[in-house]
Structures are given as C-alpha cells and as structure tokens.
Amino acid sequence: MLNAYVPRAGGLALLPPGEDLEHARWIDLYRPLDSQARLMRGFGVDVPTLEDMEEIEISNRLYREGDTAYMTAVLPGELPDGKPVAMPVAFILTAERLVTVRHHAPRPFTTYPARAERSAAGVASADHIFLGLIDEIVARLADILEGVGKVLDHTGTMVLEKGDANAGTELRETLIKIGRQAEVMARVRVALLTIERVLGFYTTDAQDHADSSRLRALTKSVNRDVQALEVHADFLGSRLSMNVDATLGLINLQQNNTVRVLSVVAALFLPPTMIASIYGMNFDRMPELHWAWGYPAALCAMVCSALLIYLLARWKRWL
Structure with a gap:
C-alpha cells in the first residue's frame, strides 16, 4: 500500500490515486509491492526489504547514500491480525520528501497527517515532516507508558491491599497481566533506544540545511522528551518488578498455607x-x-x- 501526502491547510492531505507523486512531501509505504519499490527508484530511493531493516548492525540501520539518509527505528504497532509487535520502520529522508517503509501499523502513521500542522515542527519541508512524525511517535510512546502505569496502579492496589482476599486464580491472572505489561515496556524501551540513535544520526547532518538552527532546536526538544521517557520507563520498570515480587510472594504464602495445613493434618x-x-x-x-x-x-x-x-x-x- 502506498499513501502519498502533500501539505495542505490544517496538516497533510492524502494525494488522490493517480496523481503525480512528484508533489508529495511524504510517501508512506506499507508492505510495499515490488512495483511500488521500482516506482521509488525513479525518485532515487532504494526501498530496503524487511530483512535489511531487521539487521541489528548500526551500519545497516543508519547510513547515507549521497544526499539521502536511511534511518531505521524499531516501533511498536500491530500486524493485520491485530497482534501487537515491535518491528523496524525505515525513514528515508531526501531534500524533497520523506519516504517511510513499514510492515506493521504503528498508530502515529495514522494520526499524524491530521495533526501535522499543529505540531511544533510543521510541514514546511521534508525535514520538518520527519521531525513532526518522530515527535508524534514519541507522544504515542508516552501514552503507552501512561497506560502501563495505570495497569500497574490497579494491579499494585489489588495485590498489596486486597492480597489476603484474593484466590490463587486471581493472583495468577494478575501475574499474567503484569507479564503482558513487561512485554509492552520492552517494546517501548527498544523504540526509545532506536529513536535516540536516529535523532543522533540526523543531528550530525542538520547543520547543512537552510533552516539548521530551527531543525537543531526541534531535534533537541524531541531528544529531551525521549530521555525523559527513558527515565520514566526505568521508574515503571522498578514498579513492575515490585508488583511481580509482591504477587509471587502472595502466591508463595498461599502455597505455604496449604502445605502447612496438610502438614498439620498429617501430624494428626x-x-x-x-x-x-x-x-x-x-x-x-x-x-x-x-x-x-x-x-x-x-x-x-x-x-x-x-x-x-x-x-x-x-x-x-x-x-
């Protein structure tokens, strides 16, 4: 699937099918076909395959070919069947446009076009669209962390304040719920780490742009948000560990009570x-x-x- 966007009042407008892609400032490729990849080569963009994007070497995820920057981040999203995953997304930045390549559906790629004009970066150029999209992704990661915090509030209250009244089945369900939040946290941490690397790579070339001072300021602002979220993720990680320990402790206490009763009955x-x-x-x-x-x-x-x-x-x- 190919979605092309052009700047319009209020944000980015979807370019109608059949229109010339030369006017597009952002081209989003979702599970690109071979024909779409060949079309991008006409714009001087070599679309990487999923196998290329999954390479963990930094040299394969962050590199330049001429004036085109290839940057890959691992972002949380969903597969077509609704399964949550964390998969790589390639950001290909040229002087004229931004091309993104993805094989899953992170939510910011759906919400950003309507809110692009209201973002701090704006849509004046491909670089501004890139930073605005990264800012939208970081905001989405913040929402995910907030959701994890609410789940931990609920599970922590139930385990610590109502642990004596909980049956073993409820504690097991709570432990499973906490484990799922740990998976969510892991995906967010990987996303923050890779976004930080992408921003660091982008900053090295930001001074070559005409609007370099504003771009550097926007990059620093997004970077500060990423670092703040990393600190918050560490805090939630400690809370998650505490909830796991408390839940396992109560399960062990219940098992010890059962064994104690059986031991006394045997002694009788x-x-x-x-x-x-x-x-x-x-x-x-x-x-x-x-x-x-x-x-x-x-x-x-x-x-x-x-x-x-x-x-x-x-x-x-x-x-």
Missing part, C-alpha cells in the same frame, strides 16, 4: 497410626490383646492423641 494421624501399628503386631505375648476393654481403649487413645495434636496446633497458631 501420626499418633493414631502409631497406636494402630503397635496393636497390629502379631506377637504371642501381648497382654492387651486379651483385655475386655482393649479395643475401646485403643480407639480412645487414638482419638485423644489426635485431639491433643489438634489443640497443640491451634495453640501454636499453625491452623
């Missing part, structure tokens, strides 16, 4: 078992075997011994 039957074992022996000389009240006495001894163990357990608060 130890003296009766010993008595029954003694009188179950087949020796010739066992005077008690001929007592008229031997059987009731043995039963009474079993009950009394079990009762004594039960009272001891209650006194020691083992039950």
Whole structure:
C-alpha cells in the first residue's frame, strides 16, 4: 500500500490515486509491492526489504547514500491480525520528501497527517515532516507508558491491599497481566533506544540545511522528551518488578498455607497410626490383646492423641 501526502491547510492531505507523486512531501509505504519499490527508484530511493531493516548492525540501520539518509527505528504497532509487535520502520529522508517503509501499523502513521500542522515542527519541508512524525511517535510512546502505569496502579492496589482476599486464580491472572505489561515496556524501551540513535544520526547532518538552527532546536526538544521517557520507563520498570515480587510472594504464602495445613493434618494421624501399628503386631505375648476393654481403649487413645495434636496446633497458631 502506498499513501502519498502533500501539505495542505490544517496538516497533510492524502494525494488522490493517480496523481503525480512528484508533489508529495511524504510517501508512506506499507508492505510495499515490488512495483511500488521500482516506482521509488525513479525518485532515487532504494526501498530496503524487511530483512535489511531487521539487521541489528548500526551500519545497516543508519547510513547515507549521497544526499539521502536511511534511518531505521524499531516501533511498536500491530500486524493485520491485530497482534501487537515491535518491528523496524525505515525513514528515508531526501531534500524533497520523506519516504517511510513499514510492515506493521504503528498508530502515529495514522494520526499524524491530521495533526501535522499543529505540531511544533510543521510541514514546511521534508525535514520538518520527519521531525513532526518522530515527535508524534514519541507522544504515542508516552501514552503507552501512561497506560502501563495505570495497569500497574490497579494491579499494585489489588495485590498489596486486597492480597489476603484474593484466590490463587486471581493472583495468577494478575501475574499474567503484569507479564503482558513487561512485554509492552520492552517494546517501548527498544523504540526509545532506536529513536535516540536516529535523532543522533540526523543531528550530525542538520547543520547543512537552510533552516539548521530551527531543525537543531526541534531535534533537541524531541531528544529531551525521549530521555525523559527513558527515565520514566526505568521508574515503571522498578514498579513492575515490585508488583511481580509482591504477587509471587502472595502466591508463595498461599502455597505455604496449604502445605502447612496438610502438614498439620498429617501430624494428626501420626499418633493414631502409631497406636494402630503397635496393636497390629502379631506377637504371642501381648497382654492387651486379651483385655475386655482393649479395643475401646485403643480407639480412645487414638482419638485423644489426635485431639491433643489438634489443640497443640491451634495453640501454636499453625491452623
């Protein structure tokens, strides 16, 4: 899918199909076809494949070919089936336009065109559109972190304040929920790291532009936001670890309570078992075997011994 945008009042307008792409300032390629990749070569842009973008080497993710900068960041988004993933997105920046290549659907690529004009960067050039899109992505990451914080508030309150009333199933569900937030946090952290690298690479060439002072100021502003989100992500990571520890601690306490009850119940039957074992022996000389009240006495001894163990357990608060 190819979406081309041109500057219009209020933001970026989608170029109608069939229009000349020469006027487009931003071309967004979503799961590009071979024909679309060949079309981009006519504009001097070599569209990287998904395998190329997935290379973890910095030299493969951040490089220049002539006057064209190729920058790749790993962003959270969704696949067509709705599955959340973190996949690479290529930002190809030329003097005339920005070309993005992606194989999943990060939300900022949908929300940015309508809000581009209201962003601090504006849409005066491809560089401004690039920085505005990065700023929109950073804002989306901030929203994701805020959502993680709300989930941790809920789970932390439930575990720490209502832990005694929670059943084991609820605690397991809470642990699964926290684990999912850990996955979300991991995707956000990777996105922040790669965006920071992209901005660092872009800054090295920003002084060559006509509006270099404004572009550097915008880049520094976005970079400060990224660094602030990294600090916030570290804070949420510590809270996440605390919630995991608290949940696992309560699960262990419940398991210990179960084992303690079973141990006390087993102890209740130890003296009766010993008595029954003694009188179950087949020796010739066992005077008690001929007592008229031997059987009731043995039963009474079993009950009394079990009762004594039960009272001891209650006194020691083992039950």
